[in-house]
Amino acid sequence: MTDIKLYLIAGVFIFCLMGCKKPPRNYYSDQDDPGLSRLTSYGYNIATNYINGVAYINPYNDPSYFGLGGGNVIPTLSKILGRGTTDDTLALSWPVEVNSNVQSNYRYISILMPVPKGFAENEFAALSGERFDSNTNIIALTPYLADSYYNYYNYPTYSDSLAYTSPRGPSNIYFVNISMSPSGDLAMAGLFNGNIGDTAITNGRFDFYLSSSYIHF
Amino acid sequence: MIKSLTILSCCILLSLSIRAQSYLGLSTGIAKDVNDNHNETFYQIPVTLQWKPFWSHYNPFMMELNYDIPFTGSNTATAYTLNPSLPASVQLQEQVRPYVFTASIGMGWRTIIDKERNNILYFNVMAGVCNQYFRVNYKHYDETNYEILDPDVNSDLTSLVLIGEMAYKFHNNMIIMLRAQTPLIDQYNGSYPLSYKDVAPFQLSFGYNFYYNKGHNDIRRKHIDTRRKRRIRYDRY
Numbered sequence: 001m002t003d004i005k006l007y008l009i010a011g012v013f014i015f016c017l018m019g020c021k022k023p024p025r026n027y028y029s030d031q032d033d034p035g036l037s038r039l040t041s042y043g044y045n046i047a048t049n050y051i052n053g054v055a056y057i058n059p060y061n062d063p064s065y066f067g068l069g070g071g072n073v074i075p076t077l078s079k080i081l082g083r084g085t086t087d088d089t090l091a092l093s094w095p096v097e098v099n100s101n102v103q104s105n106y107r108y109i110s111i112l113m114p115v116p117k118g119f120a121e122n123e124f125a126a127l128s129g130e131r132f133d134s135n136t137n138i139i140a141l142t143p144y145l146a147d148s149y150y151n152y153y154n155y156p157t158y159s160d161s162l163a164y165t166s167p168r169g170p171s172n173i174y175f176v177n178i179s180m181s182p183s184g185d186l187a188m189a190g191l192f193n194g195n196i197g198d199t200a201i202t203n204g205r206f207d208f209y210l211s212s213s214y215i216h217f
Numbered sequence: 218m219i220k221s222l223t224i225l226s227c228c229i230l231l232s233l234s235i236r237a238q239s240y241l242g243l244s245t246g247i248a249k250d251v252n253d254n255h256n257e258t259f260y261q262i263p264v265t266l267q268w269k270p271f272w273s274h275y276n277p278f279m280m281e282l283n284y285d286i287p288f289t290g291s292n293t294a295t296a297y298t299l300n301p302s303l304p305a306s307v308q309l310q311e312q313v314r315p316y317v318f319t320a321s322i323g324m325g326w327r328t329i330i331d332k333e334r335n336n337i338l339y340f341n342v343m344a345g346v347c348n349q350y351f352r353v354n355y356k357h358y359d360e361t362n363y364e365i366l367d368p369d370v371n372s373d374l375t376s377l378v379l380i381g382e383m384a385y386k387f388h389n390n391m392i393i394m395l396r397a398q399t400p401l402i403d404q405y406n407g408s409y410p411l412s413y414k415d416v417a418p419f420q421l422s423f424g425y426n427f428y429y430n431k432g433h434n435d436i437r438r439k440h441i442d443t444r445r446k447r448r449i450r451y452d453r454y
Contacts, residue, residue, distance in 0.1 A: 028409050031370070032360045039297070039364040042410065131305045172299040176306075176366055191299050191364060205364060 023071030025060055031202050035099045041177045041189035043209030045072040047094055050202045051106060051141070055099040075208055077186070079119065079217035080112075087114045090124070090217070094206075108142035109201070110166065111173055111192060121184060121215060128178035128188075135216070139171035139194035139201060169196035184212035242267035242384075244392055244424020246286070248285055252400045252417035257290030259315050259403075263420045265396070267341075269325060277324040281343060281380070283396075285317035285418055292412055294355060296363035303362055310356040311369060315416050319398065321345025321380055334387070341382040347401060348375045349415050369412050376401035376415075392424045 030036045035055025036048040048057045063070030075094035082088045093110040113136070115123075143166070172193035177193035178188040192204035243266055250259035264286070292311040298304075323343025328378040330336040331389045378401060382395035400417040 003403055024408055026408075028370075038368055039366050043369055131299065131301075133301055172301070174299050174305065175299055176297050189366065191297060 004068040018098070022063055024197050026055070026072065031035065036203055036205065037207075039191065039205040040207045041187070042207060043187045044207045045074050045209055047075070047096075047109075047204070047206035047208070048099065049096075049109070049204030050097075050200075050203065052198075052200055054102075056096040056104070056106065056109075057099040058094045059097050074210060074214055075206075077124075077215050077217075079115070079167055079208055082117070088119060089113065090115045090119065094208075103144075105144050106141050107144050108140075108166070109204075110140040111171060112138040112140060112168070113173070119217070121186070121217065122180065125178050125180040125186065127175045129175065134170040134172050134194070137171045138168050139192065139196065140166040140168040141196055141199065141201070142166040158198070167196045167199070167200075169194055171201075184215065186210045186212075186215060235265070235351060238428040239272045239437045240267075240269050240426045240428045242269075242392055242424055242426040244394055244422040246394075246420055246422030248350055248396075248418040248420035248422075250416040251397075251419045252414055254290075254414050254416070256292045256412045257293070257313055259290045259313075259416050260288040261285035261416075261418060261420075262288075262316065263396075263418065263422055265394070265420075267426075277326055278286070279323060279325045279341060279343070281319075281321045281323070281341075282318040282343070283317075283321070283398075285315070285416075287314040287316055289314055290413070292369075294357065294365050294368065296355075296365045298363045300362050307363065309358055309365065311412075312354045313369065313413055314354075314358060315413075316350045316352070317347065317416060317418060319345050319347040321378070323380065325382075330385070337386040339384040339386065341380070341383070341384070342436075343380040343382070345378055345380060346375065347378040348367060348373070349401065350374075351411075351413060367410070370409070372405065372407070372411060374405055374415055376403035378402065386426060390426045390428065391423075392426050394420075394422050394424065396420045396422065418436070 026046050028038050028040070030038045036050070037046050037057070046058060048055060050056070058075070059073045061070045061073060073095050075092055077090070077092050080089040080091055091110050091114040093108055096106055096109050097104045113132070171192060174191040175188060176190045178186065180186055187209045189207045190205070192201070192206070194201045245262060245264050248261040248263045262285070264284050266282045267279060268281070271278060283378060290313040292313065294309045294311045295306050296309055297306045321343040322345065323341060325339055325341040327337050327339045330338050351372045353371050358365070379399045380396065382394060383398045384392050386392055397419050398417055401415045404415055405411065
């Protein structure tokens with residue numbers, strides 16, 4: 001009987017090991033822009049850009065035991081309510097790191113868009129194909145030291161509050177493609193760039209797929 | 218259908234009595250991809266070199282080299298820019314050129330169609346290694362200002378293929394040939410989606426067979442004739 005139990009445990013263990021497959025990184029190098037991923041619309045949850053010529057990318061989390069979880073860190077899309085009659089702000093934020101094993105100077109990129117009160121998810125989906133000029137939106141960069149004590153994997157929305165206090169500047173953003181599923185999941189692909197003082201954020205591109213649980217408005 | 222198969226079987230059996238020869242064949246023509254490439258239709262100019270080194274019927278071994286020079290397959294792509302002084306998006310013409318090289322070995326059988334004119338039908342079955350290199354180019358692409366959404370990229374694929382051929386020799390060793398090649402057995406398994414698939418060229422080509430081992434066959438035929446004559450003499454006595 002003990003032998004059977006041992007065989008069963010060994011069988012389950014082997015079965016679990018067989019199921020271990022790391023989620024893909026989905027980084028496909030752009031030949032024209034070294035260190036950046038191609039502009040895609042496959043829901044790869046990848047975002048890359050240059051900050052002062054250095055390639056940045058959203059991080060990848062290794063899966064836990066038995067291949068559970070892990071993958072590219074997903075952005076948050078949330079609405080920051082304006083006081084009184086002030087417009088609300090839509091914040092699309094994701095953590096970043098240098099796309100090589102080098103110490104990163106920045107932890108988050110946040111794109112802040114003023115939206116009218118009551119702005120809903122389907123209105124966001126209607127922005128598909130819209131290109132916004134630099135006088136419309138803001139880009140914020142959260143420096144690495146600002147939250148060095150903080151575990152952003154556990155508190156992904158922390159970047160939103162940081163976005164208010166982080167250095168910021170004008171931003172161009174182009175939602176090349178946004179689609180919304182009946183269950184409220186959003187797939188979006190686009191381009192962005194911006195300037196914060198002497199810091200130039202260039203050649204930005206993102207390809208996100210957010211389940212409705214990551215959309216906070 | 219049964220009648221056709223019977224005729225074909227008879228032809229194959231009859232062919233055993235036909236004098237075999239070694240040859241080197243060179244042909245060219247037009248090839249079309251039949252692997253259901255939804256976005257592009259690929260056409261190529263094939264150049265085929267065949268070599269049957271042994272003259273004997275009992276050794277149908279043959280070799281082939283095939284190189285397909287591609288015509289450009291066209292598709293469209295859209296590129297986007299953040300630069301406010303430029304149009305937000307532009308349509309680009311995507312050009313894909315599949316270069317296909319196949320080296321194969323196999324067996325060839327033949328059957329005579331017209332003994333007087335020495336017209337022969339060949340059936341060849343081969344297996345080989347095929348390299349398919351796809352070169353992607355975007356016409357008038359301003360790569361400084363624009364980004365292509367879901368761009369195609371070059372790919373280099375190599376795998377095994379199977380080949381079937383039917384060739385007809387007529388009029389002083391001229392050849393007309395139909396050649397079909399399977400898609401790559403081990404297909405593209407990269408995770409990045411491409412708009413094109415590996416090609417399976419179906420080609421019609423014309424060419425010429427150079428028969429170079431006639432002397433050897435003449436010797437063999439002379440040898441057979443000598444044996445016959447001896448047998449006749451023996452029968453007379």
